Amino acid sequence: MRLLIIEDDRDAADYLVKAFREVGHVADHAADGEEGLALAVDGGYDVLIVDRMLPKRDGLSVIGVLRDKGIGTPALILSALGQVDDRVKGLRAGGDDYLVKPYSFAELLARVEVLARRRGGREETVYRVADLALDRLSHRVTRGEDEILLQPREFRLLEFLMKHAGQVVTRTMLLENVWDYHFDPQTNVIDVHISRLRSKIDKGFTPPLLHTIRGAGYMIRDGAR
């Protein structure tokens, strides 16, 4: 995956470039808005990571110009401004996701991978991971021959996890996408919901499909692969 990081803080940018390379991605760096825009227009990137406050041209304007030119490369906005209205502004400007500083690299990586996948992703009616199947139209979930009964919220939780099967999904991503809450619920409520879901889809079946990724979040994946 090719990434462009537009960030004026040299230390933060170096850290990100290094961290993304370590996990096997290619990352380029632009130190201001104009340079970032020029690199992004030349294309070839799968995801842009754009700091909101940049010299010469601010992050939202970079994304706005790209969208005006018809360039739809997914963009993730990084910002210290984390209130709901700031997010809304960022997403309206054409950003695809919004992450508030300070963030953990695991969170950023998970979101970037989801964005990169979304690009080519087509919407399927039935998600499958190993022998677990989720039908988005009939709302039926089966594992092997057995039908699994889920509460509506559990269904949406599983749906989101299976849509991003094989990718790490963080707790905040779940809270934002499944519950539509953008605040920190203090206690790790998500963990409890996950363990409930796990007891329904994994208990009594092998192999386990819903994995906890330490320090990052969760992933649904076929353990055999």
Place this chain on the structure above:
Amino acid sequence: MTALGKLLRTTAFRLTLVYLVLFALYAALLLFFFALNARRLVTEQITTTVNAEVAGLTEQYERGGIVRLGQVVEIRSRRPGSSLYLFATPLGQGIAGNVASLEPGILNQKGWVEATYRRLDAPEGNEHHALVLVSELPGGFHLLVGRDIEERQRIYDIITTAGRWSMAAVLVLGLGGGFFVSRRILRRVDAMTEKSQTIMAGNLSNRLPVAGTGDELDRLALNVNAMLDRIEGLMRGFREVSDNVAHDLKTPLTRLRNRCEAALRNAKTEADYRAALDSTIEESAELIRTFDALLMIARAESGEAGRDMAEFDAAEIAHGVAELYEPVAEEKGLRLVVEAPGPAMVRGHRELVSQALANLVDNAIKYAAPVPQLVPAGGGGGPDQPPPAITVTAGVAGDHVALTVADRGPGIPADQRAHAVERFVRLEQSRSQPGSGLGLSLASAIAHLHHGELRLEDNAPGLRTVLVLPRAGPQRSD
């Protein structure tokens, strides 16, 4: 600016001046008309008298000719307070009358005329003015009858003099009064200005003087003082918060640093380092969480978030938040139920209200005590279900919507409830629980942002927290 200049510039003095000019103009106009009318009245009286005399004398002339007229004129001339008479030949030589000298040419003008004359009995040089009627008798003889108008002039003079004097008195009194009133107001305003300068210089506990008369200056002073009370309260809160922030953030930062130093000193294996780093990350995540909560409180208190308000159903929020926390409660063996049947529309910030309620539920789960399964007959709950340990309700009450979270835990003693809402406050009994001590303050700040309030009440036993928000929409409560 000189003291006098300042005085002359006051609103009170300017108002006095305007009123004074208006009043003086009115008085002058009144006096002028009065004088004019008095003069007209006197003139009318003179002409009536003279006309009657002329009619009488003409009759005498018609009856007895020149001789008779001459006699009558002589007799009338000698009466005290008589009119002026002059009976003259066609050439102007006097035959009878009481006029010694007359302005030349008067006798040749027929009709009414004002003339200067001297009476026969008056000394030389004592000329008077008179209004006279000159008529020509058959045969070219002239008859002049008139009355002195000095009196008319005197009345006119008295009135104008009185007018001038009273005008002067009005001016002096008005200006004096204006000075007095303006000086009084100016003194009060100066006192206020002085006080506000000391307040600006940093003495926030000072207040503007209030005279106690309840006038507009007092009202202004009272309002400004109320504003100062609020500002002082905010400043005090701000100072306390800064102190608390410094303290509550320094403690975990010190812990963080100590742990890193200990790891550098003692760690032998990679696993040791990993454990130290893990705990460092955890600690910093906690710090970030605290910062976020502080920022949220600041944003809510500044009213900034008040811009994107919308109408939403509080009952739906109650169900959503309860659904999020229900598994957590269950894991602790607590039954959490929601009682929010109907729409309870609120105008506000959906996300923030959700967060406030989430904080309250989170709090309740932390402190709630499970209710024993076995309840005495007649107690609540079904045969299998224990009574709920935590109840979340949403409902309309008058023109408010109340979101309530009730638990059956230890509760908060009445005298500590107000304290519990303050930032970073963690009551003794809760020191053992994890948390930033900001949950209730954030809920309270969010309630205030919506012009509502957060109430802590006794649930006997336990704590009942009520988030009171103003109701939206036209629907009536039953």
